[in-house]
Amino acid sequence: MIGFCARGCLVVALCVAQPADAHHFNVYAWTDCRVIEVRATTENGTAAAAGDIQLRDDDGNIVGSFDLGPGETTKIPLDGLDLSGGLRVEVQSGPHEDYWQLTQEEIARACST
16 A cells, blocks of 8 residues: 555656646847847747847857847847847747847848848
């Protein structure tokens, strides 16, 4: 009887230890050389309603902080930003966070057209 109870408690403990509400969070960013457009979604494609965006240079320094606006995408003007080393676009919305790396090559390609 003790063995049966021990096994039952182990099964309950393992079930309780599993995450109850795990979600993937995705960030996408692209540029046309005038603005960066940022889109953040949950795994089912729902756009994040609010959050914070940080832009980091290739040394990891924060070069800009913005609010994630309501809607499908947030547009961030590139005026005055040094794009020579690329940009890391980090988004945090509630407990979720992810990033998108805009490479030097992607930015150069967008700015050459």
